[in-house]
Amino acid sequence: MKAKVTVRLKSGVLDPQGRAVQHAAESLGLQGIQEIRLGKVFDIELETTDETEIEKILETLATKILANPVMENYEWEIIQS
Amino acid sequence: MKAKVTVRLKSGVLDPQGRAVQHAAESLGLQGIQEIRLGKVFDIELETTDETEIEKILETLATKILANPVMENYEWEIIQS
Amino acid sequence: MTAQDLKQVAQEHGLSNEEFQKILEILDRDPNLLELGIFSVMWSEHCSYKSSKIHLKTLPTEGPQVIQGPGENAGVVDIGDGWAIAFKMESHNHPSFIEPFQGAATGVGGILRDVFTMGARPIANLNSLRFGEVKHPKTSYLVNGVVEGIAFYGNCMGIPTVGGECFFDASFNGNILVNAMTVGLVAKDKIFKGLAEGVGNPVIYVGSKTGRDGIHGATMASDEFDDSSEEKRPTVQVGDPFTEKLLLEACLELMQEDYLVGIQDMGAAGLTSSSFEMASRSGSGIEMNLSAVPMRETGMTPYEIMLSESQERMLMVAKKGYEEKVLEIFKKWDLDAVVVGQVTDDGWMRLKWEGETVAELPIAPLVDAAPEYDRPCKEPENLLSNWEMNVDQLNFSSDYSTVLKDLIGSPNLSRRRWIYRQYDHMIMTNTVVMPGSDAAVLRLKELKQGIAVTSDCNSRYCYLDPYLGAQHAVAEASLNLACSGAKALALTDCLNFGNPEKPEIMWQFREAVKGMGEACRQLEIPVVSGNVSLYNETKGDAIFPTPTVGMVGLITDIQNYGSTAFKQSGDAIFLLGEAEAQLDASEYLAWVQKKTCGRPPQLDLAMLASINNFLLKAWENQLIRSSHDISEGGLAIALSECCLLSLEQKLGAHIIFEENTDIQSITKILFGEATPRVLVSCAPQDISSLQELARAQGIPITRLGSVIEENLKIDPWIDLPVAELFNIWDAGFEKHLKSK
Amino acid sequence: MGDYTVMKIGIVVFPGSNCDRDTYESLTQQLGAQAIYLWHKNHDLQDCEAIILPGGFSYGDYLRCGAIAHLAPIMQEVISFAKKGGPVLGICNGFQILTESQLLPGVLLPNAELKFICDQIWVRIENDQTPFTKQIKQGSTLKMPIAHRDGNYFIQAEELKRIEGEGQVVFRYCNQEGQSSEKDNPNGSLNQIAGVCNIKRNVVGLMPHPERACEKLLGSDEGKQLFESLLG
Numbered sequence A, B: 001m002k003a004k005v006t007v008r009l010k011s012g013v014l015d016p017q018g019r020a021v022q023h024a025a026e027s028l029g030l031q032g033i034q035e036i037r038l039g040k041v042f043d044i045e046l047e048t049t050d051e052t053e054i055e056k057i058l059e060t061l062a063t064k065i066l067a068n069p070v071m072e073n074y075e076w077e078i079i080q081s
Numbered sequence C: 001m002t003a004q005d006l007k008q009v010a011q012e013h014g015l016s017n018e019e020f021q022k023i024l025e026i027l028d029r030d031p032n033l034l035e036l037g038i039f040s041v042m043w044s045e046h047c048s049y050k051s052s053k054i055h056l057k058t059l060p061t062e063g064p065q066v067i068q069g070p071g072e073n074a075g076v077v078d079i080g081d082g083w084a085i086a087f088k089m090e091s092h093n094h095p096s097f098i099e100p101f102q103g104a105a106t107g108v109g110g111i112l113r114d115v116f117t118m119g120a121r122p123i124a125n126l127n128s129l130r131f132g133e134v135k136h137p138k139t140s141y142l143v144n145g146v147v148e149g150i151a152f153y154g155n156c157m158g159i160p161t162v163g164g165e166c167f168f169d170a171s172f173n174g175n176i177l178v179n180a181m182t183v184g185l186v187a188k189d190k191i192f193k194g195l196a197e198g199v200g201n202p203v204i205y206v207g208s209k210t211g212r213d214g215i216h217g218a219t220m221a222s223d224e225f226d227d228s229s230e231e232k233r234p235t236v237q238v239g240d241p242f243t244e245k246l247l248l249e250a251c252l253e254l255m256q257e258d259y260l261v262g263i264q265d266m267g268a269a270g271l272t273s274s275s276f277e278m279a280s281r282s283g284s285g286i287e288m289n290l291s292a293v294p295m296r297e298t299g300m301t302p303y304e305i306m307l308s309e310s311q312e313r314m315l316m317v318a319k320k321g322y323e324e325k326v327l328e329i330f331k332k333w334d335l336d337a338v339v340v341g342q343v344t345d346d347g348w349m350r351l352k353w354e355g356e357t358v359a360e361l362p363i364a365p366l367v368d369a370a371p372e373y374d375r376p377c378k379e380p381e382n383l384l385s386n387w388e389m390n391v392d393q394l395n396f397s398s399d400y401s402t403v404l405k406d407l408i409g410s411p412n413l414s415r416r417r418w419i420y421r422q423y424d425h426m427i428m429t430n431t432v433v434m435p436g437s438d439a440a441v442l443r444l445k446e447l448k449q450g451i452a453v454t455s456d457c458n459s460r461y462c463y464l465d466p467y468l469g470a471q472h473a474v475a476e477a478s479l480n481l482a483c484s485g486a487k488a489l490a491l492t493d494c495l496n497f498g499n500p501e502k503p504e505i506m507w508q509f510r511e512a513v514k515g516m517g518e519a520c521r522q523l524e525i526p527v528v529s530g531n532v533s534l535y536n537e538t539k540g541d542a543i544f545p546t547p548t549v550g551m552v553g554l555i556t557d558i559q560n561y562g563s564t565a566f567k568q569s570g571d572a573i574f575l576l577g578e579a580e581a582q583l584d585a586s587e588y589l590a591w592v593q594k595k596t597c598g599r600p601p602q603l604d605l606a607m608l609a610s611i612n613n614f615l616l617k618a619w620e621n622q623l624i625r626s627s628h629d630i631s632e633g634g635l636a637i638a639l640s641e642c643c644l645l646s647l648e649q650k651l652g653a654h655i656i657f658e659e660n661t662d663i664q665s666i667t668k669i670l671f672g673e674a675t676p677r678v679l680v681s682c683a684p685q686d687i688s689s690l691q692e693l694a695r696a697q698g699i700p701i702t703r704l705g706s707v708i709e710e711n712l713k714i715d716p717w718i719d720l721p722v723a724e725l726f727n728i729w730d731a732g733f734e735k736h737l738k739s740k
Numbered sequence D: 001m002g003d004y005t006v007m008k009i010g011i012v013v014f015p016g017s018n019c020d021r022d023t024y025e026s027l028t029q030q031l032g033a034q035a036i037y038l039w040h041k042n043h044d045l046q047d048c049e050a051i052i053l054p055g056g057f058s059y060g061d062y063l064r065c066g067a068i069a070h071l072a073p074i075m076q077e078v079i080s081f082a083k084k085g086g087p088v089l090g091i092c093n094g095f096q097i098l099t100e101s102q103l104l105p106g107v108l109l110p111n112a113e114l115k116f117i118c119d120q121i122w123v124r125i126e127n128d129q130t131p132f133t134k135q136i137k138q139g140s141t142l143k144m145p146i147a148h149r150d151g152n153y154f155i156q157a158e159e160l161k162r163i164e165g166e167g168q169v170v171f172r173y174c175n176q177e178g179q180s181s182e183k184d185n186p187n188g189s190l191n192q193i194a195g196v197c198n199i200k201r202n203v204v205g206l207m208p209h210p211e212r213a214c215e216k217l218l219g220s221d222e223g224k225q226l227f228e229s230l231l232g
C-alpha cells in the first residue's frame, strides 16, 4: 500500500526558502504571485494493507519523525495502489 | 487562487534523506515500511483567477526553478479557493 | 481597562507589583497595553540585568588595550597597526532547548549581528555547549539539532567556527546551554556604536520584515521552564542566514561611507530595546511611525511590532540628507530599508500608528529607573559536605591502561571532531590552528600579528566552588592562549545560572563574579563584554553554574604561533609548574567513579601569570615545539592529547615515574587535576636554553621523558599503541551519542 | 612560469557567495594573478578570459543548491561564454550552479550522512586535459579542504558510464597515497567523483576548495596547481 504525508510550516512561521523562490519567480518576470511556501511530501510504501495499522504507523511517523510540532503541521492520506 | 506544485525525485535517483527517515522509522520500531522518498510541495497563492494564465505561470515556475529536470519530476494542480 | 485589569495584565507581563507602581510613578498616568509591553520587556531580566547589575559592576573593565568596554553591542580591543578586535558571547539556552536547530541557529545570528554592528567583519565563531547525560533520551536529539543549527547559520554566513567546548552532565538534562561567541576585525577608526544623535536625523529600519516571531521571547528567556513551556512553542524564530549575509555585506559597505550616525541590531525585545538603548546612550528622543515598518503578515498591531523578535533586522540613524544613499545600498543587496522615524531632542519615545500617537514614554526614566536588585545570597547547605571526599570508599583499579582508555573515549574527553567537522572552520582562509588544539589560531591577512581564541569553563568546578571555579575558567582560557603563543587581551563572559530569586543561586552568582573579577585583576585581563542568562532550571533543578569565559589573545608574529601536538620523535618532554594533582572534583571522579564531589584545586594565580609569560617567551624564541595545559583528566589525558593530535604522524611519548605501589596515589599522578601545569616539548638542542629560561623566570620545570614513535608509555604503569588510543578517542563522542 | 597577470579572471558574486573573497585573495596575493568581481545582476563579463563561480551559499542554498543562482542575469553570459569554449571553473557551490545550468552533467545530492562536512581530503587527478589541470600530472594527488553539505555526486547509470568513458571525471577522492576506494569517499559520491568537466573540457566543477589550499601556513598549497594550470 502507498501513503503520503505532507508536512507544512505553520502559518506565521517564517519560510526563507519560500520567499527566496518567490523572489526568483519575480526576477523571471512571473507576475501576480502573492506567496509561495515550501513544504515536504513523504511518499511511503508499506507492506501491510490493513488501514488501521497504516494509520497508526503514519501517525507515529508524522509526530515522531516527519514533522516538528513546534513549527510544522502535517496531514496524511492513504493511496490505494 | 491557490495552486500546488509537487516535485519528486525521479525513480532511480538516490534519496539519502528518504533513507535516513526510513532508518529513523525502523529504529523507532515501526515495521513494514518498504520505502520512504522525500519530495517537495509548493503552496502558491496567485492573484489571477484565469486558469490558463495560472497554468502558464506554474509551468514556467516548475520547469525553470522548482524542479531540476535532471533528477526531478513535477506535477501541479489548481486549488479553488 | 479597570485598575484591577491593568494590574492583572502587568502581572501577566511578568512585572512585579513594585515594578508596576514604579511605572505609574514615572508616567503619572495609567500605561496602555503597548506601553506596558514595552516596560515589561525593557525591565525583564534579559534586557535590564536587574539581578546581576550590582555584581557585574565589580568586574575590571579597563586596560590600555581596551577601546570599548561593556555597554556597547560588543567589546573592542586594540591589536596594533590601526586594527582592533570586536568580540562578544551570548546565550540562546531556552530557545535551543525548545527547538535545538532554530534556537542555536538564531543564537549564532544574534551574536554575529552584535559584532558587525560595530563595523567589524566577523572572522571567527566559537560555541560553548552544555548538555545532559549522554544516555538521557533527549540528549542525542538536542546535540544533533544544536550542532546542525550552529553549522547551518555560520557556514551559510561564511564565518568559520573555529572552537568551543562541549560538556555533558545530568544537571543539564532539562536545561541545556548554548553560548555563542563571535570575533570580528575592525579598523580602529571605523568603529560604529549604537547612538541616536542629531535632531532630525532619520531613523532607518533595515533587514527582514517584522513577523509575529517570539513576541514573548524576551520574557520567556527569563522564565523558568515548566510543562507549559510546550505551549510557548509557536514563538520559535526561524533563522535566515542568507538574509543576514546580505545584511552583513550591505552594512559593511555602508560603513565605508560617511552616512551613518549609529547602528544597533534588533536582538531580544527587537525594536523596543534597540530604539530605547540608542536614544538612551545619546540622551536624545525618537519618534517612530510604526505603520512604516515592513511587516510580514497582515493585521499586525503596534504591540506586536514593538515586541516582535523577528531575526535579521537592524535599526540605524543616518545623517540627514543621506537617507537616499543609504536606501540605495540596501536596495543593491535586495533588502528592505525604510525610514521609520527621526531623532528628537526631548528625551521621549513617541510611537505613531496610522497617524495617531499610540505610546509616549520618557526614555531616561524608563531605562535608568529599571529595577536593580541586591537579591539575598546564601551559601548552599550542601557546599561543605560536597567538599568532603571519602576516598576509602572508592574502588581504585590498578589497570591504568583500561582507565585511560575509558576516560579518553568518554563523553567529556573524547575527540570533538564529530562537532567541528560540521562547522566550516577553514573558510576565510585564516585558520592556522584548527579546532582540536588548546585554542584556535587565526592569521590576519596583511598583518604580521595573529590572534588566538578560546572559550572555557569547568562547570563542575563552578558547582563545587563557584568562586574558585570562575577563577579556573579565566585561568584556563589564558593558559590555552599562552599555549598557542598568544597574550590574553581581554575576555567576554556568558554567565549561566539558575533562578536568582533563590538565595543559593544568587550566592553562586555573586561568588562566581567575585572569583572571575579577582582572577581578571591578577592576570590583568579586563572584561569587555558579556551576557547573563538566569533562570536556567527545570522544575526547580538548577544547572551547574556556568560562567563561560571567551578570550582573545594576541600573537605578535604569526610565524611564532603555538599548538598542542607533539611534532617530532626524539624531542624532550617537560612539565612546567608543580601544583599538586588531586582527585577531588576531577573528571576521573565524575566519569570513572560517578561522583561529583571534592573541592576544586586551589589556584596560584601569580604562578599562572609567570607560566603564561614564560610560554610567550618560549614560543617567541621558538624554544618549544608544543605546549598543552593539563586540565580535565590530568596528566595522562594531556599527554595522550599531545600524541593524538599529531594525527597521521601517530607520535607517542615515553615518560618514567618512580616505582610506587599505592594504587590511589598512582591514580592521582595519572588522572589527578591541578592548575597551572603545562606539558611542553622541545628539540634536544634547545633543552638547556629552555631550562635556563625557566630558571631565570622562576618556573618549576621537570624533565618527564621524550617524544617517541607509535606508543604511549608511562612507565611503569601504561603502555599503549597510540593508534589504539586514537580509535577510542576519535570514535568516543559519536559512540556515546548513538548508544541508547 | 608564465606571466600571471596576462589573463583577467572574473569571479562571479552571487548574493550569498562567501568564498568569493578567498578566491580573489588567493589569486591575486598567492599567484599574482589579475582578478575582478562580477556582480550577478550585470550582463557584462568585462572581457574576462576565464570565469570562476566561487563557493558559498548562493541564495542561501534555499530550494536546491545553485538552483536560484543559475537564473541570475550574469549566468546567461557565463553560459554563452562557456559554450564558446571559454574556461569556467565552478568550486563547491559554483560546481552545483554549473550542474543546475546543465553545463556539467549530474547533480549534487545531500551528503550520504546528511551532515555538512569540513575536512582535509585528497583527490587524484584523472584528466590533465582541462584548462585547470593541464599542468598537473594525471594520477598525482592534491590535498585540499572540502566544506559542503551537498557534494554527493550522482548521475544515472548509463550517463555515469558515458562520462567515465569520455574522461569527464577530472577529480576523484582518494587517500594520501592516491588510492581511490569507498573508504576515502567523504560524501557518498558515485565512483568517488569529486569533480567533472564537460565534453569540450573547458568547463570544470569540483567540490574541494583549491583557493583554500594555496599556502603552507594553512595546511596545503597544492590547490595552487589548478590556477597555475589556467595561468601558465
Ligand SMILES: Nc1ncnc2c1ncn2[C@@H]1O[C@H](COP(=O)(O)OP(=O)(O)O)[C@@H](O)[C@H]1O
Pocket (backbone or CB within 6 Å): C126, C127, C128, C129, C161, C162, C163, C164, C165, C166, C416, C419, C420, C434, C435, C436, C437, C438, C439, C440, C455, C456, C480, C631, C632
Ligand atoms: N562545540 C565545539 N565547537 C567547536 N570546537 C569545539 C567544540 N567543543 C570542543 N571543541 C574543540 O575541541 C578541542 C578540545 O576542547 P577542550 O577539551 O574543551 O579543550 P581545552 O580543555 O584545552 O579547553 C578545542 O580545540 C575546542 O575548540
Ligand SMILES: [Mg+2]
Pocket (backbone or CB within 6 Å): C438, C480, C628, C629, C631
Ligand atoms: Mg587546554
